[in-house]
Amino acid sequence: MTERVKKYSKAPLPFVGQKRNFLKDFAHILDSNxxxxxxxxxxxxxxxxxxxxxxxxxxxxxxxxVIYNDYDNYVERLQHINDTEKLRVLLLDIVDKYQYVKKQKISEQCKQEILTAIENFSGYKDYLTIGSWLAFSGKIVKTFDDLAKINLYYRIVDCELNAESYLTNIHITKQDFKKLLAEYKYKEKTLFILDPPYLCTEQRFYKQDNYFNVVDFAELINLTRPPFIFFSATKSEFISYINFIMKNKSPNYESFINAQIIRKNSVINKDVFYQDNILYKFA
Incomplete structure (x- = not known):
């Protein structure tokens, strides 16, 4: 019997912009079409x-x-989740000695113990996950030096890390999105899920810094055709751009005629919030 993929309400390891708040809408769109x-x-x-x-x-x-384009090397992080779990337990033991409460600032003494433990850890070090445990919300941690330079806070998760059956029976590829979409553009009954990094926003959270630019965005619009589900946010001005190409009948504007939209407010922290959108079209 073929193993079935397990339902997840959030990704097993942290990732900025993973669309947790849109899963119900996403399911409704798929089931309706x-x-x-x-x-x-x-x-x-x-x-x-x-x-x-x-x-x-x-x-x-x-x-x-289902084809998953691993453009941000997330699979590499998943492959080492057991090491990341071992490090989580190790760091949790350190901070527990100080009896911190969640989100409390970590003392310099405790910080040095944490840094030493990380430096001496012989397994894989997933700094994006480590940063989510120890950095203030919104801080970017990609290296040991990044971590050493900032104040640390107790944000280590209590639950065991697990990726059981995650991405099971899914075709994993790693290639330029333009090549991938061009390959499937004219194939029937092929749905494009499009969730690019937002233009005009911080992209250092992603594996490849600044890899998605204005030219890439324009090429993506030209490659888009129904059926598609396109994720965007007001801060990327995506909807304004679509309205512009519709008004001016720019190349490929027909692909977006009568597309439907779902809007939802998203919060990063108490000072940062914005509106997320899903634009989708099947017929």
Whole structure:
């Protein structure tokens, strides 16, 4: 019997912009437009990110072929989740000695113990995850030096890290999104899931700094055709751009005629919030 992918409400390891708040809407869109468990369909997650959308697409439509483009090397982090779990337990033991409460600032003495433990840890070091445990919300940690330079806070998660059946029976690829979309652009019953990094925003959270620029965005718009589910935010001015190409009948504007939109407010922290959007079209 083929193992079925497990449903996840969030990715097993931290990832900025993993679309947790849109999973119910995502499920509704798929169930309203793709029947028979997705048999005969191909679903291409061109900007795979954490894989959360691809994973849920496979869970919802188990007979569909789901392609996850691991553009941010998330699979590498998943492959070492056991080491990351060992480090989590090690760091938790250190901070527990100081009886901190969650989000409390860590003393310099405790910080040095933590840094020494990390430096001496012989396993894989996932600094994006480590940063989510120890840095103030919104801080970027990608290296040991990044961590050493900042104040630390107790934000280590209590639950065991686990990626059981995550991305099971999903085709994992790693290639330029333009090549991937061009390959499937004219294939019938092929859904594009498009969740690119937002333009005009901080992209250092992603594996490849500044890899998605204005030219890439323009090429993405030209490659987009229904059926698609396109994620965006007001801070990227995506909707304004779509309205512009519709008004001026710019190349490929027809692909966005009568597309439907779902809007939802998202919060990063108490000072940073914005509106997320899903723009989708099947017919």
């Amino acid at each position: 793709i029947s028979n468990d997705g048999e005969g369909w191909t679903i291409v997650d061109a900007f795979g990110g954490s894989g959360l959308l691809a994973n849920n697409a496979k869970y919802l439509k188990p007979k569909a072929t």
